[in-house]
Amino acid sequence: MTAPVLAARGITKTYRLGRQDIPVLRGVDLDVGEGEMVALLGASGAGKSTLLHVLGLLDPPTAGDVLFDGRPVHGLPIAERAQLRHAHTGFVFQFYHLIPELTALQNVMLAGMMTTSWLSWWKDRRAAKARAIAMLEHVGLADRMRHRPAELSGGERQRVAIARALLVGPKVILADEPTGNLDSKTAASVIELMFSLQAERRIAFLLVTHDESLASRCHRVVRMRDGVVVHG
């Protein structure tokens, strides 16, 4: 059996508020296999987003380990963690987080610039641009590439964010309520897009959601309550 692409082992996370310690995660264990679609459900404050940030190496755990392809990655130097985050994981957020000064194409191309030196990127710029264009075409935005985020609808912005997350070919996408800010019709189209990409590219998805119907379509549902996994 191959190692899960992403795993959490005994993750705890405690924030300090004044003199008080606030435990947010209390020993979470979780595996996400290759190409697996996992839904993470739970009430607000259950620790879903915190777990996502810890798994994405944005926030260090207080205790426990995060494993990428079976390799513990917590404790690596900043640059190496950034490199791993870039190559191994893609993020999709509820509020898209596109750079407003850049066009859709530039937002996607930006993902390819994160760990490449300026010189290397410049040498490879035509190919990089072609990859970004292909990715945008793939998510159905061929005619919106030159538009800035302010000129795009919510669904289009989320598609740009998905294209950006996919550009460097990550093994897992961490999506934090990707449809939480969209109307139902647009949300449905974005969900369809994610499922098709998962099937087509064998990318694992860890989806934080409140939507039971969306969760029911996933391979596995993990439920959290008060910082612990109660089902999954």
Added chain:
Amino acid sequence: MTPGALVRIASRIRELATQRAYGPFLATRYLLTRPINLLGMLGVTLSVWALVVVVSLFSGVIVVIEEHVHAASADVSIGSLPAGTSWSKLHDAIADDPNVRGQAPRLVHFGMLNRPGVRPPPPILPGRGALHGGDQPFLFVLGVEPAAEANVTGFADWLRDPAIPADLRVADPDDPLRTIDSTATVLVGFERMKRDGLKRGDEVVLTSGRVYQAADGNKTLEQIPMTMRVAGAYKSMHGGFDGNNVFVDRATLNRALFADDPDTIQEVAVRLRDDAKLWETADRLQRTVARITDRGDGRAYGSVQTWRQKNATFLASIEHQRALLKIVLIVIMVVAAFLMLATLSMMVTEKTSDIGILTAMGGTPIGVMQIFLSCGLVITGLGIVTGIGTGCLTAVHLEEVRQFVLWTTGVDLFPLDVYNLDRVPSSIDPWWLLQVAGMALGTGFLVSALPAFRAARHDPLVSLRSS
């Protein structure tokens, strides 16, 4: 420091040295989409421009003033000669020096010049007075031999300056100090002649004095008034010299002041063949003078000064003014730096929302810092290039700028007659340009580093959550 910490520091330095592509890309986009950054650039441009233009102007003025001071002075002056120094012996010894082209003996005394029965005028030229000698009635009285003097300074040309009107000119430039109606004559600086309303042939009283030591050791000052006629005006390029010096015949002054020692000299003015050997010649002449004036009493007599040493206080005061001006102008750069700091800080505050997603995509704190540092350095760099470019252009065309301002507003920014100039001078010093660029770059780096550092320390999760 632990080995682990050293490794981390080395890793950070290595990372800082490797600019990732997103840094310059985002920095460019941020700059292009925020016209307010132009303010910071304009501030740097303005301060660099001011430092280049004003210092080039002042340097030009210093070059011209040095030329004028040099033209009014002998290359080397030998003074502090002891009483009874034999002029003929000293003359022969100085003439033996291979770099001496000419020499002239002088008496140098103090005096006051006024019309008979009229007290010397009070100060009437404040401001310009210091430069033109108009704010005090005292003068240096130089007893000279005109023919010899013409060999060591521009003395002969000073009498023929076209700016001197006919009624103030000397009657015979080849013998300017010849008597008028059997009365000894005095040559007066052009500016002082104009100020005092003197004409050629006017009767004046040149009052000098000397100290007598009585048998009981008491010293008394004896006033020595000399009635003379004005021989005419002279005009060197150095207004300070013209205002403070009058020339009289050496023999006449000698009779009045040192009747018991007809061959007394107090100073020898020397012109050199090769200016490049000024200092070594001065050293050599110092040894020559010490040998000739040696009286076997163990004391050194005679002091040899180059024209720079003789005018050192005056030249240093101008240099001091330039230094003060630089300090004032650097303050403008500091103000510009604060302007840049404000615009960059605003940008960092606006862009904190981007920091979260950049980190999520694989960015690092140092990478984030590089974005904002790049913005600041680009603003600074453009400001420096524009400031130095426009500054040099303005410095080269300062006279045209002066004339334009004079034509449009009637304000003369730089009155040329104060400095005896025919156009506004400027001297662009490449070393100063480098210094200005270095200062601006250093300041720009500092004020960029502060907001960049703040951006790097920003917690990416805060911006991800706050949205």
